Amino acid sequence: MxxxxxxxxxxxxxxxxxxxxxxxxxxxxxxxxxxxxxxxxxxxxxxxxxxxxxxxxxxxxxxxxxxxxxxxxxxxxxxxxxxxxxxxxxxxxxxxxxxxxxxxxxxxxxxxxxxxxxxxxxxxxxxxxxxxxxxxxxxxxxxxDGAGTEITNLVVPNDFSENAARALKVALKLSRAMKGQPVHSLHIVDLPPGQYYNRSAPDRGYLGMLKESAHLAAGKFREAHGIADDDIVDVYQENSRNNLAAHVLRYASDHKEVLLVMGAKGHTPFETFLFGSVTERIAQGVEGQPLLIVR
Missing domain, CATH: 3.40.50.620 (HUPs)
Structure with a gap:
């Protein structure tokens, strides 16, 4: 609890x-x-x-x-x-x-x-x-304004940081205290500059390698933090808009009665401070869904 x-x-x-x-x-x-x-x-x-x-x-x-x-x-x-x-x-x-x-x-x-x-x-x-x-x-x-009281899905943006792990654990406790609502672990795969796409492993492509790496990182992340595979729903999306906050908000709006749960800060492979600013942008931009930011 x-x-x-x-x-x-x-x-x-x-x-x-x-x-x-x-x-x-x-x-x-x-x-x-x-x-x-x-x-x-x-x-x-x-x-x-x-x-x-x-x-x-x-x-x-x-x-x-x-x-x-x-x-x-x-x-x-x-x-x-x-x-x-x-x-x-x-x-x-x-x-x-x-x-x-x-x-x-x-x-x-x-x-x-x-x-x-x-x-x-x-x-x-x-x-x-x-x-x-x-x-x-x-x-x-x-x-x-306009958010209801029902929660049927919990969504946690996950960059595999310590803060994301804390947010996931909070979401899992909330799920157990409510009615077992599904917890979505949402990882946005950041895309490198276009010139990297034609490098090694042409049969899968560089984007395929990035997604595979994300799956491997998710497994190591859950193992390191004691999060069972069957406790969460893993979701992977490409950062096609070059806007992590927009992807998170769109995913939340596409699902019914969502509570967003986020860590206050985090890191990505490219910028150690980036996820902190993403949290702020989501706090500023969220409209239809309640948002819980944990420290």
């Missing part, structure tokens, strides 16, 4: 909050969450800009703004979890720059998992998925 015991959810009083809460209600046991902090950050307590807070102000003008916001969040938590939540939920309302305070409170609360919504259009908060994926110390779960 996973042990993201302490989780922090970024709340912004938008409709996306309810999607986040429903997703966590469905999967908090599989994720191992025991305590959930619901955190809302306001740039300025003296100038609240949300209509729900303004509405409450008209009926309870004597209440401080942070208490009104807390009351609004409590109402949403109660709507989803009921009067007796299955896990401990603590609501925090803080003032400051949203991105900076979000990173600060993940450290203060020593959380194992940061949960964030991902809107189709940025509203200028400064909290971008790419920045968070790069800088937060905890694992991160992004739930895009």
């Amino acid at each position: 996973l042990a993201f015991k302490r989780a922090l959810m970024a709340i912004d009083l938008s409709e996306l909050d309810l999607q986040l809460l429903h997703f966590i209600k469905r999967h908090h046991r599989a994720l191992g969450i025991q305590k959930l902090y619901a955190l809302h950050i306001m740039p300025d307590f003296t100038d609240p800009a949300h209509p729900e807070v303004d509405f409450q102000k008209r009926f309870a003008p004597e209440s401080p703004v942070d208490e009104r916001v807390k009351s609004a969040i409590q109402a949403r938590v109660g709507e989803v979890f009921g009067e007796a939540p299955e896990l401990e939920i603590e609501i925090e309302v803080r003032e400051g720059k949203p991105y900076e305070k979000l990173l600060h409170w993940t450290k203060i609360k020593e959380v194992d998992l940061l949960i964030m919504g991902k809107k189709r259009l940025s509203e200028g908060s400064g909290i971008t998925a790419k920045r968070v994926a790069r800088n937060v110390h905890a694992a991160v779960l992004f739930v895009p």
